[in-house]
Amino acid sequence: MRLQNNITVFSGDTRNNAQAEWVKKEGTYSYDKKSRTVYAGNFLKEFPLREKLQQKKAEAQQRAMKIVGDAWAGDKVIDDEIGQRQDHIRELREDNKDALENLKEFRQMEDDLREGFGVASDSEEQMDLEILKRDARGAQLTEEEKERLKTIQENGITEYQSRALEIDKTASYYRKIVASNNEAAYEESEVIKGIRAERNKYHPMLDAQEQAEDVLAAAREEIIGIVEEEAKEHLDEEQEKREEQAEAIEEKREEQEEILEKREEREEELEELIEDMPVKEMTDLSQTVDEVKQQVQKVLNEANLLEEDIKGAQVDLNV
Numbered sequence: 001m002r003l004q005n006n007i008t009v010f011s012g013d014t015r016n017n018a019q020a021e022w023v024k025k026e027g028t029y030s031y032d033k034k035s036r037t038v039y040a041g042n043f044l045k046e047f048p049l050r051e052k053l054q055q056k057k058a059e060a061q062q063r064a065m066k067i068v069g070d071a072w073a074g075d076k077v078i079d080d081e082i083g084q085r086q087d088h089i090r091e092l093r094e095d096n097k098d099a100l101e102n103l104k105e106f107r108q109m110e111d112d113l114r115e116g117f118g119v120a121s122d123s124e125e126q127m128d129l130e131i132l133k134r135d136a137r138g139a140q141l142t143e144e145e146k147e148r149l150k151t152i153q154e155n156g157i158t159e160y161q162s163r164a165l166e167i168d169k170t171a172s173y174y175r176k177i178v179a180s181n182n183e184a185a186y187e188e189s190e191v192i193k194g195i196r197a198e199r200n201k202y203h204p205m206l207d208a209q210e211q212a213e214d215v216l217a218a219a220r221e222e223i224i225g226i227v228e229e230e231a232k233e234h235l236d237e238e239q240e241k242r243e244e245q246a247e248a249i250e251e252k253r254e255e256q257e258e259i260l261e262k263r264e265e266r267e268e269e270l271e272e273l274i275e276d277m278p279v280k281e282m283t284d285l286s287q288t289v290d291e292v293k294q295q296v297q298k299v300l301n302e303a304n305l306l307e308e309d310i311k312g313a314q315v316d317l318n319v
Helices: 049-119 123-135 143-155 159-202 206-277 285-303
Strands: 009-012 030-032 037-039
Touching: 049 159, 049 206, 123 143, 123 159
Parallel strands: 009 037
Antiparallel strands: 030 037
């Protein structure tokens, strides 16, 4: 199981990023879905925003790993239980080995006893002994075996049969151990089968991985949203600054146009003043020149201009 959690936030220059899925032309941020990388451009250099994005990324990865970790822990509990039951089955089988070895020794003792009494393995006495053994063990007898058992009990058992039954009675202890262990091992195997069958229905690890990937995907979208919002605010601020600068330039241009209009109006007034001046007043040249200069200076003061800003406003009095 592999969990993809590589959410990346890059705050470098993205102008040459040809693989970006989307790019804001007015700013420097983009998103590449293939690499799950957010290119935030130079506006992301501010530490608070970068720290916020890293925090979002870390929180998402932590939640995703917790989901997977919890599922893994639950799965490990199941694995541990299966392992314990398998260990128990192995212990039961090892215990059976010892019990079967003891039963083997008892069978050898019965064979030695039969040979010692000179009883053939296919004799009637031996066949009657097998019926006595089955009855002593509580086995289900056939009707024929039941009739034969009555005859044996009426006639009485032989010494060989009596001693062989004693050996078989002692050996029954180990037969019970083997039977009990086999039953317990079978029950453990069935429980293990049930656990595995139930696990296959739910696939907890696969479900956890999908949930973890959903968490990371949601975090990625949230980070993209944060970057987009920050970029929008950044671009809005830049646009607002440009608009303010444009307004200031427009205001300055309008002021200059007003100044030029006032300059033209004063020049026109000056020309009219000169044209309307009586001829007799031209006799006193120095006095006229002084008056004209005073009128010109007055016009310049009213326009709030320096004298050298006016070009073409000089009066040639010699005309």
